[in-house]
Amino acid sequence: MSLEMYREYVLDLYKNPLNKGIIENPSHEFMKNNPLCGDEIKIQLVIKNNKIENLKFDGIGCAISMASASLLTEKLKNLTIEEAKNINKDDILELIKIPLSPVRIKCALLSLDVLRGALENARN
Amino acid sequence: MKTILKKMLDVKKEFPIFKSNPGLVYLDNAATSQKPKTVIESLKNFYEKENANIHRGVYTLSEVATEKYEESRKIIARFINANPEEIIFTKNTTESLNLLSYTIQELIEKGKNEIILTEMEHHSNLVPWQQMAKRNNFKIKFIPIKNFELDYDKAQELITEKTALLSITHVSNVFGTINSIDKLIGIAKVNNVLTIIDAAQSIQHISVDVKKLNCDFLVFSGHKMFGPTGIGILYGKKELLEKLSPFMTGGGMIEKVSYEKASWNEIPLKFEAGTQNIGGVIALGEATNYLEKIGINNIREHEKELLEYALDKLNEIKNIEIYNPGKDKSLSVISFNIKEIHPHDVASILNDYNIAIRAGHHCCMPLMKKLNIPGTCRISLSIYNTKEDIDSLINGLKKVQEVFK
Numbered sequence: 001m002s003l004e005m006y007r008e009y010v011l012d013l014y015k016n017p018l019n020k021g022i023i024e025n026p027s028h029e030f031m032k033n034n035p036l037c038g039d040e041i042k043i044q045l046v047i048k049n050n051k052i053e054n055l056k057f058d059g060i061g062c063a064i065s066m067a068s069a070s071l072l073t074e075k076l077k078n079l080t081i082e083e084a085k086n087i088n089k090d091d092i093l094e095l096i097k098i099p100l101s102p103v104r105i106k107c108a109l110l111s112l113d114v115l116r117g118a119l120e121n122a123r124n
Numbered sequence: 125m126k127t128i129l130k131k132m133l134d135v136k137k138e139f140p141i142f143k144s145n146p147g148l149v150y151l152d153n154a155a156t157s158q159k160p161k162t163v164i165e166s167l168k169n170f171y172e173k174e175n176a177n178i179h180r181g182v183y184t185l186s187e188v189a190t191e192k193y194e195e196s197r198k199i200i201a202r203f204i205n206a207n208p209e210e211i212i213f214t215k216n217t218t219e220s221l222n223l224l225s226y227t228i229q230e231l232i233e234k235g236k237n238e239i240i241l242t243e244m245e246h247h248s249n250l251v252p253w254q255q256m257a258k259r260n261n262f263k264i265k266f267i268p269i270k271n272f273e274l275d276y277d278k279a280q281e282l283i284t285e286k287t288a289l290l291s292i293t294h295v296s297n298v299f300g301t302i303n304s305i306d307k308l309i310g311i312a313k314v315n316n317v318l319t320i321i322d323a324a325q326s327i328q329h330i331s332v333d334v335k336k337l338n339c340d341f342l343v344f345s346g347h348k349m350f351g352p353t354g355i356g357i358l359y360g361k362k363e364l365l366e367k368l369s370p371f372m373t374g375g376g377m378i379e380k381v382s383y384e385k386a387s388w389n390e391i392p393l394k395f396e397a398g399t400q401n402i403g404g405v406i407a408l409g410e411a412t413n414y415l416e417k418i419g420i421n422n423i424r425e426h427e428k429e430l431l432e433y434a435l436d437k438l439n440e441i442k443n444i445e446i447y448n449p450g451k452d453k454s455l456s457v458i459s460f461n462i463k464e465i466h467p468h469d470v471a472s473i474l475n476d477y478n479i480a481i482r483a484g485h486h487c488c489m490p491l492m493k494k495l496n497i498p499g500t501c502r503i504s505l506s507i508y509n510t511k512e513d514i515d516s517l518i519n520g521l522k523k524v525q526e527v528f529k
């Protein structure tokens with residue numbers, strides 16, 4: 001049942017996302033869309049001394065993709081680049097804690113994909 | 125209840141999917157239609173009793189298969205008022221358009237280097253032309269949209285003597301808008317422009333007559349008109365098809381082959397290389413017969429009534445935005461959004477109530493960008509849909525709003 005997906009905290013994060021917005025001078029950023037639904041997420045990072053000091057995400061998406069972006073960005077705070085790179089699919093599913101169908105898993109994993117892009121994409 | 129709606133209740137019984145999935149409210153007919161028993165039986169019958177390759181064997185089985193395959197071509201030709209040799213079997217609309225995009229250059233007069241599309245084209249009628257334009261250094265121009273309809277004044281300005289071809293959808297798969305293709309074909313003819321009609325969303329709902337339209341090419345997919353997947357149609361005027369080079373080469377499409385070279389078979393076989401989807405072709409003939417038996421006018425009347433009902437009911441939903449040009453200008457396709465709720469979430473929750481709708485960009489990403497939305501929820505109706513289906517949808521949408529309250 002998909003109603004299982006729409007738990008209170010998922011809906012809360014959708015309505016009041018964490019770390020959503022724009023950073024003026026990020027050191028790293030990346031944007032990507034999910035070709036299936038067209039949703040687009042951007043992640044901006046400020047990395048200093050190998051550590052994520054600040055970060056924001058922006059974009060439009062479904063409740064699942066927005067909630068997972070909030071949870072992921074929250075977890076990323078103060079992590080080192082290596083720690084951030086080690087975050088994987090299972091970590092995201094662990095964070096979001098809801099049963100997802102294969103199609104909706106893609107929604108949940110979009111922000112992880114964007115994060116990996118951002119870590120590789122330093123702005124000069 | 126109007127008699128037409130009553131009659132259609134019997135139609136629903138002819139679709140086994142509803143027996144296997146009791147309670148299913150299927151509202152994604154623009155993606156693909158369900159299949160009536162007679163089409164499924166036709167496939168089964170072919171593989172159980174008549175399977176053989178065509179145009180090759182001299183034994184009875186092969187002759188029967190060939191006859192049935194060619195009979196199907198005649199049925200489909202009659203359906204759109206074409207000649208049988210003007211009907212080419214492909215895999216789907218997408219392949220038909222790709223075939224044209226790779227071969228049509230030969231028909232284009234020197235000095236013409238512009239392609240006219242519309243802003244509401246499916247990716248299938250956009251990306252192949254982008255590729256073609258890149259190969260030939262052509263330019264693509266788009267007829268803009270105003271109130272979910274084409275802007276015909278702008279179209280008149282855009283189509284000039286520099287235009288090589290006009291490729292447009294008959295009906296929008298997002299808004300349901302019925303485009304005045306006769307008007308656009310008229311403008312094109314004055315400027316000696318090749319015309320291609322994407323009939324993927326119209327062929328199963330309204331009558332399509334290629335002679336009346338006077339289009340040069342017309343394409344559609346069998347799976348959206350109660351036929352099996354994997355079989356599509358390319359119609360082309362005889363004299364144009366004769367001039368085109370084949371898209372694929374190999375067995376079946378040749379006249380004579382030596383180690384050095386080959387010459388081509390006559391149309392339509394020139395375009396049907398390799399073993400074809402024989403069972404699919406025969407079943408598509410059966411689907412066409414089925415469509416004709418119900419009658420395109422009955423289909424239109426039934427769907428018009430449902431569309432009106434659906435639009436009225438949807439309009440009563442709070443915070444809804446409907447992307448539709450109005451009941452008289454569209455077929456039974458309605459796109460909408462509910463404020464602050466993503467289409468994916470709407471579709472996911474409706475799925476819990478056994479209601480199948482489409483959510484997303486509907487293979488029209490540039491159009492979504494233009495409307496400045498990530499996507500829409502879309503319902504698309506067919507002959508077996510009922511007012512109860514619409515009522516279920518409305519109740520489902522209220523549940524969605526409760527979840528997101």
Ligand SMILES: Cc1ncc(COP(=O)(O)O)c(C=O)c1O
Pocket residue numbers: 154155216217218219246248249293295296297322324325345487
């Ligand atoms: C207007 C339009 N054109 C083309 C297509 C592509 O059809 P197919 O996927 O069968 O090739 C579709 C189907 O979604 C459509 O709606």
